Amino acid sequence: MSAFAFALLVLELPVAAPPAKPTPIINGQVAQTCEFPSAVALTKWNYEFCTGTLIHPNVVLTAAHCIHPDSGWGLPEEIVFGEDIAEPQLSVGIVDCEMHPLYDHYAPLHSPEDAHDLAYCVLDQPVTSVTPTPPIMGCEVDQLTPGATVRIVGFGADEIVPSGDSFETFGTGTKRFTTQVLEKVDDLDQLFLLGMNASACSGDSGGPAYLQLADGSWRVLSAASRIHPDAPAEPPWCLYGVVHTGVWNEMAWFESASGFDLTPCHEADGTWAPGPDCTEFPLDMQAAASWADSCAAQPVSGPSMSCAAGESDTDTDTDTDTDTDTDTDSSTDTDTSTDGTSSTTDGDSTTMGADSTTTADTTTTADPGTSSSTTSDTTTTGNGATTTAQPTEDAPTSGVTTSGDAATTDAEASTDAGSGSATTTGQSQDGEGCGCRSTGGGGGWLAGLVLALGRRRRRPGS
Numbered sequence: 152m153s154a155f156a157f158a159l160l161v162l163e164l165p166v167a168a169p170p171a172k173p174t175p176i177i178n179g180q181v182a183q184t185c186e187f188p189s190a191v192a193l194t195k196w197n198y199e200f201c202t203g204t205l206i207h208p209n210v211v212l213t214a215a216h217c218i219h220p221d222s223g224w225g226l227p228e229e230i231v232f233g234e235d236i237a238e239p240q241l242s243v244g245i246v247d248c249e250m251h252p253l254y255d256h257y258a259p260l261h262s263p264e265d266a267h268d269l270a271y272c273v274l275d276q277p278v279t280s281v282t283p284t285p286p287i288m289g290c291e292v293d294q295l296t297p298g299a300t301v302r303i304v305g306f307g308a309d310e311i312v313p314s315g316d317s318f319e320t321f322g323t324g325t326k327r328f329t330t331q332v333l334e335k336v337d338d339l340d341q342l343f344l345l346g347m348n349a350s351a352c353s354g355d356s357g358g359p360a361y362l363q364l365a366d367g368s369w370r371v372l373s374a375a376s377r378i379h380p381d382a383p384a385e386p387p388w389c390l391y392g393v394v395h396t397g398v399w400n401e402m403a404w405f406e407s408a409s410g411f412d413l414t415p416c417h418e419a420d421g422t423w424a425p426g427p428d429c430t431e432f433p434l435d436m437q438a439a440a441s442w443a444d445s446c447a448a449q450p451v452s453g454p455s456m457s458c459a460a461g462e463s464d465t466d467t468d469t470d471t472d473t474d475t476d477t478d479t480d481s482s483t484d485t486d487t488s489t490d491g492t493s494s495t496t497d498g499d500s501t502t503m504g505a506d507s508t509t510t511a512d513t514t515t516t517a518d519p520g521t522s523s524s525t526t527s528d529t530t531t532t533g534n535g536a537t538t539t540a541q542p543t544e545d546a547p548t549s550g551v552t553t554s555g556d557a558a559t560t561d562a563e564a565s566t567d568a569g570s571g572s573a574t575t576t577g578q579s580q581d582g583e584g585c586g587c588r589s590t591g592g593g594g595g596w597l598a599g600l601v602l603a604l605g606r607r608r609r610r611p612g613s
């Protein structure tokens with residue numbers, strides 16, 4: 152790698168005295184064979200620099216800042232499947248990647264433009280052997296409530312050793328996971344996730360937050376964007392929580408730009424419209440399996456019914472049969488059916504008795520964000536249980552040494568990520584530089600700490 156490329160790896164981290172031993176960052180569990188197979192690594196020059204999610208055989212979801220040219224990486228060379236980029240189970244090239252058109256790499260923190268930190272990459276060949284995890288859509292979003300437990304996955308660092316104005320990161324390139332609790336979803340569709348001793352950090356940008364629905368199947372909610380704004384000022388910085396960017400209201404752009412139907416059970420606006428691919432969604436992404444058959448032993452669902460009860464379909468049929476027998480042998484048969492209004496009457500007589508049968512099934516659906524259904528009989532089948540794994544501390548891996556100057560942008564902290572295990576040395580200076588955006592209220596020391604090595608620069612003249 153060139154000296155210039157190394158210089159782009161500089162992260163400005165808080166200056167702190169060296170700890171007695173390495174400080175754990177993610178504190179999650181190392182993924183075993185086939186765990187969360189749809190979580191992938193974005194790599195370049197044989198280094199992992201961001202994480203993504205296979206949401207369609209041809210499409211990977213990630214964060215916009217991961218591929219922004221000012222992040223120092225640009226487009227990935229390969230998308231890597233497996234548990235460690237050093238031992239890839241499948242590597243696929245890309246045709247192109249595209250950032251959300253409303254994303255502004257230089258926008259103020261939490262602004263509407265910054266909130267569109269989403270991107271996708273189209274693969275140069277479809278990956279049909281690995282089960283994708285589709286985006287959450289329509290009435291499924293109703294299950295995304297404060298207190299919900301989600302699972303985050305990433306290939307980022309798991310340890311950092313600050314020392315004066317330098318630091319070391321260890322463990323990038325290995326897939327890890329942990330649980331988070333949803334604190335809130337704001338009006339910009341940003342998910343604020345609380346880790347409290349286990350969360351995301353450098354290298355995890357663009358990675359998924361997964362939610363298991365009540366029917367037992369899993370959906371991807373978002374892409375990792377930045378460190379939680381309430382993260383503490385002192386190390387360890389990455390244990391408190393993370394902010395993700397939700398995808399469900401961006402599907403019209405994703406599908407139009409990529410040219411693929413990414414929502415097989417819904418229209419892009421969240422309307423329930425199941426197609427032939429609305430089936431075989433992952434039920435247990437941690438079940439024992441092997442990469443020999445691309446983790447095919449993991450169970451998948453049948454046709455999804457996640458929003459079927461909310462489908463708007465009102466049909467009312469009324470049938471009335473009247474039979475009258477008199478001593479004069481006069482009979483009258485009357486059949487009335489109402490889908491609109493129709494009536495047929497044969498004969499002319501006095502009605503002596505009537506049998507009437509009325510059947511009505513009514514289902515009402517509100518907007519995609521909310522749903523309500525009313526039926527005479529309702530049966531719900533599903534398993535909403537969520538398993539929370541206990542975090543374990545992972546051992547550091549070997550590193551490379553990098554030196555250079557780091558600059559901050561208005562004490563902003565984004566989740567841009569580091570690649571490879573690295574020792575980084577640099578002088579902080581105001582003006583332009585690293586894209587990690589400080590969100591913390593603890594003195595602004597988080598300036599520069601990012602999940603994807605995005606170097607945010609000021610616009611000329613600003």
